[in-house]
Amino acid sequence: MVAILIFSIYNGGMAGAIFNYGLYPRSLGMGKAFCAVGGDVEAGYYNPAGLITLKSNDLRVAHQTLYGGGRLEYLGYSFPTKHYGSFGFTIINHGLEGFYSFDENLQSYTSFSFSQNCLIFSYSYPIGNFFGFGLNLKGISSKLAQYADFGFGGDLGIFLFPRESFSFGVMVHNLLPPRLTMNEKTDVFPNIFRFGGSLRFYDNRILIAADGAQPIGYELNPHFGIEFVAIPRALTLRAGVDGNELSFGGGFKWTYGRLAFGLDYAMLMHHAFNYLPANTHKLGLHIQFGGFRVWLKAKPKIFSPSPLHRENVLWIDLHIHAQRPVKRWQLLIRNELGEVVRTFSSWGEPPKRLTWDGLDDVGRSVSDGDYYYELVVIDERDDVLKYDDFLTTIKTIGPEGELETIPEK
Structure with missing residues (x-):
């Protein structure tokens, strides 16, 4: 029952829910409205084409607590080049321990755990002045008790930025769907069509973003977020909402010449379950250096x-x-x-x-x-x-x- 409740919180137990959790407190604090934001390594998760707006090398690490005691660890690195586009690498580790199995007499048999690891290689390239494409190649391993499997997948995205203050993104997750077979049951990750727009104003200190995510066979999940740079290069505040969660967060940033260090935090509250699950907390660190x-x-x-x-x-x-x-x-x-x-x-x-x-x-x-x-x-x-x-x-x-x-x- 615990496992059923936990996985039902995330899109009804849809295969590939690891791609619905979000990764870093910045996007999580903005309600996961990030398809048209770009500019940092998280774009590899929401829309790899957004890496074309990357200006500096970006390294991010984060830890999340998930509902029901699960956890998610994240490491991402991306960098731009002058002539060959932008590259990104994402590592995700998702785990949940403490499951219990029972025999036919409902007697406790043994405990087991669930774990999932994902490695994503992202690439983006600009075409013309205001358009670019991006793709992901990803490998996913999954283990539940004594069952395990490994699969490959691919994503494709486009990113348009006709003006510096406005951008639009479209992404197809699992265009090449991963397949994982455990205990003679095969899970095929569904195609997810994601689209979004973002608007910046007040000298780029305010960012408003909105996404729509449509998994094939599931309902459309809207995402809305706002980010306000309260103190330039020092303090940023964020808020967001989607079909399941309400989020708040912020970040501190320290700039030393060509280096920038940041600490980010987000708190998520599950309004779709009437706020009954305990709030979850996300913490992350990032370093930006080099680049353009x-x-x-x-x-x-x-x-x-x-x-x-x-x-x-x-x-x-x-x-x-x-x-x-x-x-x-x-x-x-x-x-x-x-x-x-x-x-x-x-x-x-x-x-x-x-x-x-x-x-x-x-x-x-x-x-x-x-x-x-x-x-x-x-x-x-x-x-x-x-x-x-x-x-x-x-x-x-x-x-x-x-x-x-x-x-x-």
């Missing part, structure tokens, strides 16, 4: 524009790692109030080094204080790379001299 990005290094960190001071010029080294040739670039320097005081921009590839003499765009000396930058690079496919951070501190230093004092007589 822009940043700069400026020296000195404190300088004086005075011509009488040796360090009177700021040297700015631009680091541009774009996937395609640069069409246009822009560097904005802002004061503590967020006002733009100096602009550097041009068509084509940017220079390796710039200098700033502490003057604004009309040739006036700027005031003392902290200054920040925003670097924007647009490539030939209108893909945007952007980064902002602290630049330097200006501290005006007057000319050196001696002050002579004459004592009173």
